[in-house]
Amino acid sequence: MSTYDRSMALTGQPPKEINLNQKIASVVGMLGLAILLLATFNVSFPNKTLWLTLSLASISGGTIWFAWEQYKGKYPGIKNDGVWFKSLTNLGFWGWIAGLAITTFYVILYFFPEYLGLVNGGDNKGVIALFDPLSKALSGNPASQWFVYGALYTVAILVFGIKFMWKYRHNRYERIRTMSVMFFQTSFAFLIPEFMARLNGSSVLQGGSLPFLDLKNIWPLNYYNFESYRIKGFLSSGDIGFAMLVFAILSVFVITPFLTYKFGKRWYCSWVCGCGGLAETIGDPFRQLSDKSVKAWRIERWVIHSVVVFVTLMTTAVIYSYLGNDTSKYWLTKTTFLLGVAALLTLVFAWVMIFKRDQLQKDAKYGAVGYFVIIISLIAIHFFSGEGHVFLFKSGALRKNYSFLIGSIFSGVIGTGFYPIFGNRAWCRFGCPMAAMMGFQQRLFSKFRITTNGGQCISCGNCSTYCEMGIDVRAYAQKGENIVRSSCVGCGICSAVCPRGVLKLENGPLQGRIDSNQVLLGNDVDLMELVNSK
Amino acid sequence: MENIVIIGNGIAGVSAARHIRKLSDKRIIIVSAETDYFFSRTALMYVYMGHMKFEHTQPYENWFWEKNRIELVNAFVNKVDTENKALTLDGSRTLHYDKLILATGSKPNKFGWPGQDLHGVQGLYSKQDLDMLEVNAPNKEVCKRAVIVGGGLIGIELAEMLRTRDIPVTFLVRENSFWNGVLPEGESQMINEHILEHHIDLRLATNLKEIVSDENGKVKSIIIAETGEELPCDMVGLTAGVTPNMDFLKDSGIELGRGIKVNRYLETNVPDVYAIGDCAEQHEAIGNRRPIEAVWYTGRMMGETVAQTICGNRIEYKPGHWFNSAKFLDIEYQTYGWVFSERGMKDYEAHFHWRHPSEKLCITVAYNKETEQFLGINTFGIRMRHELFDRWLTEERDVNYVIQHLPDANFDPEFYKHHESAILTKYNSDRGTSIKPKKKSIKRIFQLT
Numbered sequence: 001m002s003t004y005d006r007s008m009a010l011t012g013q014p015p016k017e018i019n020l021n022q023k024i025a026s027v028v029g030m031l032g033l034a035i036l037l038l039a040t041f042n043v044s045f046p047n048k049t050l051w052l053t054l055s056l057a058s059i060s061g062g063t064i065w066f067a068w069e070q071y072k073g074k075y076p077g078i079k080n081d082g083v084w085f086k087s088l089t090n091l092g093f094w095g096w097i098a099g100l101a102i103t104t105f106y107v108i109l110y111f112f113p114e115y116l117g118l119v120n121g122g123d124n125k126g127v128i129a130l131f132d133p134l135s136k137a138l139s140g141n142p143a144s145q146w147f148v149y150g151a152l153y154t155v156a157i158l159v160f161g162i163k164f165m166w167k168y169r170h171n172r173y174e175r176i177r178t179m180s181v182m183f184f185q186t187s188f189a190f191l192i193p194e195f196m197a198r199l200n201g202s203s204v205l206q207g208g209s210l211p212f213l214d215l216k217n218i219w220p221l222n223y224y225n226f227e228s229y230r231i232k233g234f235l236s237s238g239d240i241g242f243a244m245l246v247f248a249i250l251s252v253f254v255i256t257p258f259l260t261y262k263f264g265k266r267w268y269c270s271w272v273c274g275c276g277g278l279a280e281t282i283g284d285p286f287r288q289l290s291d292k293s294v295k296a297w298r299i300e301r302w303v304i305h306s307v308v309v310f311v312t313l314m315t316t317a318v319i320y321s322y323l324g325n326d327t328s329k330y331w332l333t334k335t336t337f338l339l340g341v342a343a344l345l346t347l348v349f350a351w352v353m354i355f356k357r358d359q360l361q362k363d364a365k366y367g368a369v370g371y372f373v374i375i376i377s378l379i380a381i382h383f384f385s386g387e388g389h390v391f392l393f394k395s396g397a398l399r400k401n402y403s404f405l406i407g408s409i410f411s412g413v414i415g416t417g418f419y420p421i422f423g424n425r426a427w428c429r430f431g432c433p434m435a436a437m438m439g440f441q442q443r444l445f446s447k448f449r450i451t452t453n454g455g456q457c458i459s460c461g462n463c464s465t466y467c468e469m470g471i472d473v474r475a476y477a478q479k480g481e482n483i484v485r486s487s488c489v490g491c492g493i494c495s496a497v498c499p500r501g502v503l504k505l506e507n508g509p510l511q512g513r514i515d516s517n518q519v520l521l522g523n524d525v526d527l528m529e530l531v532n533s534k
Numbered sequence: 535m536e537n538i539v540i541i542g543n544g545i546a547g548v549s550a551a552r553h554i555r556k557l558s559d560k561r562i563i564i565v566s567a568e569t570d571y572f573f574s575r576t577a578l579m580y581v582y583m584g585h586m587k588f589e590h591t592q593p594y595e596n597w598f599w600e601k602n603r604i605e606l607v608n609a610f611v612n613k614v615d616t617e618n619k620a621l622t623l624d625g626s627r628t629l630h631y632d633k634l635i636l637a638t639g640s641k642p643n644k645f646g647w648p649g650q651d652l653h654g655v656q657g658l659y660s661k662q663d664l665d666m667l668e669v670n671a672p673n674k675e676v677c678k679r680a681v682i683v684g685g686g687l688i689g690i691e692l693a694e695m696l697r698t699r700d701i702p703v704t705f706l707v708r709e710n711s712f713w714n715g716v717l718p719e720g721e722s723q724m725i726n727e728h729i730l731e732h733h734i735d736l737r738l739a740t741n742l743k744e745i746v747s748d749e750n751g752k753v754k755s756i757i758i759a760e761t762g763e764e765l766p767c768d769m770v771g772l773t774a775g776v777t778p779n780m781d782f783l784k785d786s787g788i789e790l791g792r793g794i795k796v797n798r799y800l801e802t803n804v805p806d807v808y809a810i811g812d813c814a815e816q817h818e819a820i821g822n823r824r825p826i827e828a829v830w831y832t833g834r835m836m837g838e839t840v841a842q843t844i845c846g847n848r849i850e851y852k853p854g855h856w857f858n859s860a861k862f863l864d865i866e867y868q869t870y871g872w873v874f875s876e877r878g879m880k881d882y883e884a885h886f887h888w889r890h891p892s893e894k895l896c897i898t899v900a901y902n903k904e905t906e907q908f909l910g911i912n913t914f915g916i917r918m919r920h921e922l923f924d925r926w927l928t929e930e931r932d933v934n935y936v937i938q939h940l941p942d943a944n945f946d947p948e949f950y951k952h953h954e955s956a957i958l959t960k961y962n963s964d965r966g967t968s969i970k971p972k973k974k975s976i977k978r979i980f981q982l983t
Contacts (some may be wrong), residue, residue, distance in 0.1 A: 075731060077864030081698040082584035170864075172949040293595060453945055454920025456859050456868065458830050459545070460577035461590045474593055495947050497585075500859040501866050501917035504945050509980050 022069045029062025039127040040116060049133040056151075060159045067163035076170030078497055080466070088420065089285050095420040103417030110408040113145035138194035147194075153278060154190045158182055160281035167284075173492045173505070177270055181277035188216045189274045199240075208236030213244060216272050218251045220311040221434035223402060228322040257441060263507055264448025265438035266490020273434075275427060278416065279468065280491060283424025287468035287493065290423035296470055300429055300487065301364065304436045307406055309371045311433040313378070314402045316341050317395035342379045345372065356444045359514065406431060425468040429487055439486030447507040448490065449514075450483035452476060456502045463494035463503060477502050484514045536560045538844060539621065539631035541611050545830055546811025547637030548572045549837025550844075551604050557845040562603065563631075565623065567610035569661050571596060575639075576830055578664045579691045583698045588661075614786040616804045633844055636783070636794055636802070636809040637837070640776035640828050643684075647772075649745030654753035655770045658692050667695075670769040674700045679767040681705075681756050683742045684774030685712050687860050690725075692771045693734050694863050704735040704765055706742055706758070708774075718875050718898050720887045721912055725862050728894055732863050745770055776828050778813040791815050793826045798850045800840045808843070810836035820853065822872050829858060855927040856910070857920060865894050870923035871910025873900040883909060886933070886964060888957045890915075895953065901933035908936045916953065917945035922979065934969050937961050941974035 018026075035045075035055035045051040071079065088094040108115050117126020124132055128143050131151060135143035161182040168174035193212050200209035211233040219225045225248055234245040259267045269276045290296075316338070323334045349372045352360070360368070415427025428435050442448060450473070457480070463473035469487045473494045476483045483503075495503040538554055540547040543566035551562050577591040599606055609623040614634070621629045642657025644650045656666050671677035680696050682689050685707030693703045709715060712729065714722040729736045743759035755766045778793035789795040789803040793815030800808050811833035816825045835853050842849045859868045874883060884903045889896035895915035901908050908931050911923065922943045926936055936943075940954040958971050976982070 075864050078585075080583075080585040084587050085584045171947060172951070173947040176949050451945075453917070454924065455831055455834075455857065456920055458576040458859075459574040459593045460580065461574060461586055461593065462577070462580065465586050465590045478593060492947060499861040499866065501868055501945060504917070504947060506948065508976060509982055511982060512980065 019069060022066050025062045025065035025069060027062070028058050029066065032056065032058030032060075032062060036127055036130070039130040042117070042126050045130060048130050052130050052134060055130075056155055060155060063159045064162055067159075067166055070163075071166040071169070078499075079167050080497065083285075083288060089288070091289065091421065099418055099420040102419065103413055106413040106417045109145055109149055110412055116145050116148065118145050135194070138191065139197040141197060150190050153274070154185050156282045157185045157274075157277045160284070161277075164281050164284055168496060171492070171496050174496060177492065178280065180271045181273075181280060184216055184272045185274050185277045189214045204238070205240055206236075206238035208238060208241055209233060210237050210241055210244065213248075214274070215244070215247065217274070218256060218268075218434060219248065220308070220315065220437065221273070221275075221432060223311050223315065223407060223433070224399075226315060226319055227399075228318075231322075256438065260438045260441045261446050264446050264488070264490050264505075265435065265442045266448065266488075266505070268438060269428060269435060269489035270491045275411065275415070275432065276425075276489060279419075279424040279428060283416075283419050283468075286419045286424045288423070288465050289421065290425060290429070290468055290470035292464050292467070292470050292472045294472075297472075298363070300470070302367065303430045304432070304439075305367055305371070307410075307431055308433045308436045309375065310402060310406065312341075312345075313375065314395075314398040317398050321395040338379055338382065342376060345375060352444065359444060406433075423468055423470070425470075425489070428489060429469050435487070435489070439488075442488070443484060443486035445510075447510060447513070449506065449508065450488065450494065451504045451506055451508070452480055452482055453500075453502045453504065455480055456500050458500055460499060462497040462499065466493050466497050468493070473503070482513065536632045537630060538562050538633050538635065539629060540564045540635040540637055541621075542566060542637035542639055542811070542813075543569065543572045543606070544575060544637060544639050544811060544833065545572075546639075546833035546837045547635065549834045550635050550637065550810060550841050551837075552602070553838050553841030554844055555602050555604060557841060560845075561605070563605045563607055563629070565607045565609055565611055565621070565629070567608065570606060570608050571599070573661070575659070578658070578661070579695050581664060582667060582695045611782055614783055614788070614807075616787050616807060619806070632806065634807045635840060635844075636780075636788075636807065636813060637811045637833075638779045638813045640812040641779045642688075642772050643775045643777050644772060645774065647683075647742055647745060649747055649753065649756075650772065652745055652747050652753045652770075653751055654768060655745055655772065657772045657776075658688050659776060667769075671696060671699070671701055674702070677701050677768040679704065679765070680769040680771060681765060681767045682771040682773055683756075684772065685709060686773060686775060687713075688776075689771070689773035690729065690862055692773055693729070694732070697732055697734065702735070704737060704767070705729065706737050706740045708739070708741055710739040712736070712738070714875055715877055716875055717912065718873065718885055718887065720889055721896055721898060721914060722875070724889065724894060724896055724914065725865065728863055728865055776812065778815065778826065780813055798852075799843055799848060800836055800851050801843075808840050810840050820851075821856075823853070823856065831858065855924050857924070862914075865915050866917065867912070867914050868918055868920075869910065869912045870918065870920065871900070871908070871927050873898050873910040873912045886937075886961055888953075888960045890953065890956075897957065899933060899936065906932040906934065908933045911936070919943045919945045919979070934967065938969050938972045939978070941972065942979050944974070 032055045035051055039045060084090050086092070088098060113128075115126075117124050117128040119125055123129065124142055128145060128148055131143035131148045134151065135141060135147045161178045165175045165178050193214055196210055196213065199205050201207060211230040214222070217225075224230065231245070234241040256268070270280055320334055320337060323332060323337055324330060325333055325335070327333055349368065352368065357365070410431040411427045414422075415431060418426055457474070457477040459474055459478045461474050463477060464471070464475070467473050468491060469489055471483070471485050471488060473483055490505055492505050495505055538560050540551055540563070543564045547564055551564055554560060554562055571592050572594060573588070573591040574593060577586065580586045581588050581591060607623070607629070609627065611621050611623060612625055613622040615622070619631050619634070621631065623629055640659060642659050649655065654670050656670060657663055658667065671680055679702045681704045682692050683706045685705065689705065689707075690712070693705050696703050711719070711722040712725045717725070726736065726738070737758070739760070741759040743757045743762075745753055746755045746757060746764070748754035753767065753770050755764050756770060757764050780790055780794055783790060783794065787804055788807060794802060794809035794813050795817060796802055796809045796814045797817060800810055800814065802809055812826070812828040814826070814836065819825045832853060836851055839849060839851045855871055857868070857870045859866070861867065873885070874880060882902045882904055883900050886899045886901070887896065893915065897914065897916060898912045899908070900910045908926060910927075911918065919942070937958055940957060941952065944952060944954065955971055958969065962968055
């Protein structure tokens with residue numbers, strides 16, 4: 001008899017079946033979804049507040065109840081039984097169905113919001129109209145497709161966050177980290193921007209109006225943050241607006257580098273970030289699907305760093321396009337700005353090439369040199385070609401393509417829609433420019449590492465299997481080597497699933513961090529020195 | 535070019551091959567009848583439990599072997615002809631060697647129980663055993679009860695595996711407390727409790743008398759020696775330890791004892807033939823170690839060592855301080871240095887034991903009564919830093935120092951509750967000392983100057 005089944009359970013444990021309560025919980029959750037679906041097909045609900053509450057409550061309640069039935073009465077510990085037997089989490093039938101469903105949702109959300117009932121300049125219809133009461137209560141405005149998305153996104157992180165905390169209830173690192181992403185999603189990503197919208201036009205903002213801003217959403221993840229309309233919005237909104245603009249800039253150049261130096265990029269990727277929050281909660285059942293091959297790693301390095309170059313060029317071009325030429329009006333002109341960008345990039349490039357050269361792989365060196373030459377020559381071309389658009393392309397075209405290819409297709413449709421296919425961190429691993437920049441720093445200049453505990457590794461492979469970023473953790477651990485990888489988001493699951501207590505995420509001294517102590521595999525000390533001499 | 539043939543593609547054989555390749559250009563051939571590629575034996579349980587697929591247990595991608603010019607031959611070695619330096623493979627082919635490394639591992643013990651070869655009776659060691667388990671115990675409908683005979687590490691793993699599929703398990707343990715030949719009383723007792731918590735029918739001080747066959751030669755039940763009770767079951771796991779796998783060497787002229795006899799250089803009595811890993815037996819035990827060490831880590835160390843010898847740097851096998859680890863259901867276990875059970879305790883050895891009042895956490899520290907020297911630690915549910923204990927053992931620290939500096943050694947994930955002060959309080963009250971705790975120091979841990 002086959003042990004593979006078609007259970008829909010996210011963490012059911014075949015060949016055990018889900019119990020009666022879980023079946024009821026599933027029905028409750030499905031009913032909530034059905035209300036949303038009916039609304040999408042323009043079934044008009046009389047009391048929208050009531051029906052929306054009902055819907056969200058039964059989705060949340062059903063999921064939480066299901067999870068409770070899953071973990072109650074179980075001894076705390078690793079709960080990965082049967083993960084590879086379930087079709088949903090093993091690229092089986094339900095996995096593909098789920099992938100298709102989420103992908104379709106994203107395509108509609110990004111490109112056809114009218115099917116969700118979005119009406120510009122009129123009353124919303126469909127599911128968006130169902131969310132109008134909530135949106136009006138928060139910000140005073142009718143809902144948009146982004147409000148609906150944001151609300152569902154927050155609900156997902158909260159209810160699956162609760163499930164995740166039960167699953168890892170023996171692990172305080174996981175529990176605290178999950179509370180953190182739940183908090184940041186609910187407050188910073190969802191509520192605060194809505195409340196801020198209420199201030200627009202008020203005297204607090206000196207009559208100005210702020211752009212929609214999730215304060216923790218930092219450039220370059222928030223690739224549009226320095227666009228003209230947003231800068232105008234900030235600058236029109238008095239001291240508060242100005243402070244926010246300063247905060248946005250400081251976040252990029254001071255706060256992020258400082259925190260990444262102290263704690264690694266995990267402070268953001270698995271404690272604060274919304275994309276990370278979703279991946280770690282509702283995406284958790286799919287973490288084992290990431291590709292661990294060396295080939296995938298090679299592709300990852302090229303793709304993600306190309307996105308960084310793309311976003312840098314695009315942002316430079318966009319800012320350039322709205323700056324003036326007259327120094328008497330404002331000190332920052334087109335020319336100063338471009339030279340400033342060139343200087344900054346040269347500085348970073350030179351620092352890496354001089355001090356950190358020997359820590360880069362060959363292809364990383366080629367890539368760095370190649371991209372550096374491209375950017376600098378594009379800036380140079382601009383100066384020689386005179387007026388016009390920077391970088392051969394119109395800034396608008398760059399912006400549009402980036403937003404379509406990276407902002408929508410990559411981060412949304414592929415990044416989240418393909419959770420059940422590529423694993424839950426495909427976007428973070430292959431696409432996120434913010435992750436790439438912090439990763440670069442994490443690899444070269446941070447106190448964070450995953451320490452390997454001497455010679456205790458038994459090469460079992462749990463760490464690699466459950467690494468959502470596709471890092472072959474075992475390859476390092478079995479050599480007694482620390483893991484210092486730019487892509488590591490510090491979720492801590494490798495350490496949690498290790499049956500022998502081999503891995504520990506920690507912030508330690510820079511000295512000996514990368515060239516870790518491989519001597520301690522347990523053998524004769526003299527021999528180990530021989531083994532490690534290269 | 536020299537032909538190095540390695541029999542066995544487990545951790546010992548593969549470590550030897552990798553290190554020989556690092557050091558030389560010799561031709562390397564690994565022969566195994568078990569699997570095409572190296573996998574982690576200790577991870578087989580996770581495949582049955584659904585945590586991993588079999589390919590995840592393979593530490594190297596399949597291209598690795600060709601790239602590193604390590605030839606893999608899937609064949610069974612019938613005979614070793616040491617005179618002509620040749621192996622007979624699969625009863626027909628001949629493979630020549632210049633140097634031969636025997637890394638054939640172990641096989642499950644069978645103590646001559648009646649019915650031990652029936653269908654449905656198996657050990658848990660090889661990939662084939664795992665495949666067989668999928669046949670014998672795929673689910674609770676086919677396997678309505680399983681009986682496990684032998685209370686060691688493999689026994690408890692097998693019990694854990696079967697429980698993930700809701701199969702009722704009866705666990706026969708010869709000793710009057712689980713693994714108490716190795717673990718001190720308090721620890722063994724805690725594991726007993728934990729086994730029961732997982733709804734495993736633990737029968738201590740219980741021996742197997744006989745396995746009863748049905749009319750098709752399949753197991754029907756077992757009979758318990760002490761009580762004569764007959765327990766119906768569909769599967770019997772024999773997990774009473776392992777024994778070196780060396781039947782094919784009987785007439786080879788290689789000296790055999792309980793294992794393949796080797797000297798400190800891992801050389802057998804026949805020139806150019808070496809034995810490493812589970813199958814090797816030291817003429818004289820090294821320190822407190824056993825002559826045969828069927829442990830993952832020692833297999834790896836012997837592989838590294840023999841590679842040096844084969845590549846011209848003849849070197850003794852000198853393992854460092856003893857360490858080991860295991861996991862009992864949800865409880866992780868680590869040990870550094872020597873902590874003996876009451877049965878094997880040395881005259882000079884004394885123990886300090888601490889157990890958490892409610893959670894399944896405990897430690898036992900062994901020290902020398904006369905000199906106060908720290909001898910070793912067992913820890914359950916608290917992770918400890920290998921590097922630090924290794925250093926303390928080398929420096930021959932006294933037990934007070936170790937207890938004081940436990941915060942340095944803690945290797946639990948960040949934000950975990952710490953128990954060092956509770957441990958220290960108990961230590962002071964047990965021993966009438968009044969030592970003060972030291973704060974965790976990054977400087978000390980990483981030996982920064």
